[in-house]
Amino acid sequence: MSSKPSIPKGTRDFSTEEMLKREYIFENIKKVFKLYGYQPIETPAMENLTTLLGKYGDEGDKLLFRILNSGDFLSSLSNDDMAILEYGKLSSKICEKGLRYDLTVPFARYVVQHRDEIVFPFKRYQIQPVWRADRPQKGRYREFFQCDVDVIGSDSILNELELIQIIDQVFESLKVGAQIKINNRKVLAGIAEFAGVPERITDITVALDKFEKIGWDKVKEELYGKGINNKSIKDIESIINVIRLTDAEKLIFLRRILLDFPIGLEGIKELEELFHLLEKVHINSSIVFDLTLARGLNYYTGAIIEVKSTDINIGSICGGGRYDNLTGIFGLPGVSGVGVSFGADRIYDVMDQLNLFEKSNSSSTEVLLLNFGEAETEYGLKVLRILRNMNIRAELYPDQISLKKQMSYANSKKIPFILMAGENEINNNCIKVKNMSSGEQKVISMKELKKFVENEIRQTKGIDSLPPNLKIL
């Protein structure tokens, strides 16, 4: 016998139990997205490498999964290519396509490609897997799901407000405690100007982003290592110190400090407007203005948003921001967008650790008809039909094996009700029902079946059963 088959490292199978939990997360997220008027789109798993390359930095390019050209992929190679045999150069000759790395770049590509059909502001959500050739480790996978929600074609701060409302409502519906951190890239640019090194904004934000993890001393070291002078580092430090102030005090302090730096002031103004609007709506999550929040990605140009669980230390469970130039790389400049991405896999881990999934999620079938033979089964099939017409999930044990084994199947699948039809039941047009948790058994007539469904099956189950008249779409 051959050894057990396996799957590529960093990928996962999802069992039924995991699927039901995951669907619970996705459905809650989708429901909130829809409540705010966002609509779904999907893009292909494969994109042309020309679309993907250069969008995620050098590191990102290396982490792209490339798809070998079909057929004789060597035919596109010249003798020179063969002679060099350098894998980086060769891979771009023998691969034209790659797996998507995130949902943001495909979305930007989508907007540019379909701009004539799109109504702006375009509010879309997208829930699909992405693939990264990262080193797999606990909580980091090579295939994982992102749930992105973006609005493109509007620079109103009301969009940032709405996204924060969405974040708040998603985590409230999932009962996950959330802390929402907010910053603004323009304020970071203002700080770089204040420190006299505006051109070093990327190095500064990359270093600041690690503040929470490694502390100010290490951030200082990194800045110094990047060749930023002591005076500038002192200037930055004088601002970062404000983390001890309240959010309102921080804004007042920064407005004074950044008085001569228009870009920084603009960032302050945007933050003030956002905080003002946030006071007008009801938000459950705690909100923090975090000056060190940068989220490495260089394409953010305004608001930066990041969410952490208040209970489990697992890193960011949602994040995003405003980008003014994303579609510019595909030839459509001047379109501002803002969006956030929910990390379904980390949210799953948080909920699993906090036992936030209901037990009942693990069951699905509500009624099992035992198999006592041909005539009994033919009779039972009619009962199953009636139950399914009432939207009860019902199955029939397919093989005529021992009662014990059939009962053990019902127990393993946590099926709450068992149906049995014998000669008596067939002759009297009724069915025997056993409640698996109470052990109670009774014989009911076909006429009583509807009442039984309403009063017992529907009361027992914890999981969904759509009422028969409810349209799915």
Add this chain to the structure above:
Amino acid sequence: MSSKPSIPKGTRDFSTEEMLKREYIFENIKKVFKLYGYQPIETPAMENLTTLLGKYGDEGDKLLFRILNSGDFLSSLSNDDMAILEYGKLSSKICEKGLRYDLTVPFARYVVQHRDEIVFPFKRYQIQPVWRADRPQKGRYREFFQCDVDVIGSDSILNELELIQIIDQVFESLKVGAQIKINNRKVLAGIAEFAGVPERITDITVALDKFEKIGWDKVKEELYGKGINNKSIKDIESIINVIRLTDAEKLIFLRRILLDFPIGLEGIKELEELFHLLEKVHINSSIVFDLTLARGLNYYTGAIIEVKSTDINIGSICGGGRYDNLTGIFGLPGVSGVGVSFGADRIYDVMDQLNLFEKSNSSSTEVLLLNFGEAETEYGLKVLRILRNMNIRAELYPDQISLKKQMSYANSKKIPFILMAGENEINNNCIKVKNMSSGEQKVISMKELKKFVENEIRQTKGIDSLPPNLKIL
């Protein structure tokens, strides 16, 4: 400006309108799967090539999308490999992973890998995209979705019955007219034995499978071309002639003809049992016993099932069968399974051509709050919150632009109701509502909002809005 970006040929973006239609199909299919006690699993997009290769024939191996190994993929090559530079051999050295080609082989791999956690009979469904490097053409894509439903670990014909009930109920719920064709591989094997060429079963089934498309004369030519002698071809012809008989007559005829061929008789017995059971349940679709149905795939060992639309000539919209040995290739012999796969993309095309999607599917947002400025928006945000708490999909126009442009946005998105808040409305704690189809406008108080939602918004929309108390899972 650079040229418009594009996506790889044979792949597709799905717009919101297409997504809503597709979700309608998937939700209907899922709902029926669940009603019969099937539960969801998912497997990764990438499988090890050792799992995929050799399972789909030589042609299938060529159509697999292979993923280039990350990092220096050349380092795994020996000097000999370099010298040969033959693409077929090279590709297996530089690629360890491939994209899944169907859902059946990953399912077999899943069952073997997780056999200790699985309760048998294992009833699972799986709805995911698959990828094939086929030549793209109308109705054939390189990325497309399969909806598979299988039961593994039971050889009862009740499973075949159940799958046909599922097929029937899915197409009934989608209002797609369906013809279900049924055959049995054992009967085909019996015919090959009857014709004296049992070892030519594959050639015979491949040729017979084309009967409907190309007619008997061409099938005969193909058989002859494959080296099957005239006498055998005549024997096969004498059986294929029965297509003019009724299903019941066919079975009687075959039982006589195949009397000396146990494998063929076993197939007849299975079909008789299935047709007997089918009479006991209610099936809307027409059912045909089609002796020429073979469905190329060699792994079928018993029942073969295929579904066509009765209205649109588009090929198979669902198909499957019983396989006794599928998990054997992964080291778990003796487990019988049966399943069918719904082709979501073709079902979509059929429904689209027959106008079976409701118009209302194309809208999503139910209420738009117009943007008249800061104070009005802050007031309006409270109204939106109340509406969303009642599960009404509500959005706010984010930018304070001309009324005309905002109304045009509402029209483009087919939003049925417009909300407006001016000074009067704010002072009197009410809101102005416009019904976009009737043109009717009225001012309602916050107290009347609930009644308005119940009597007007909920009546107008054709698409889903889950009642607030309905759990998603």
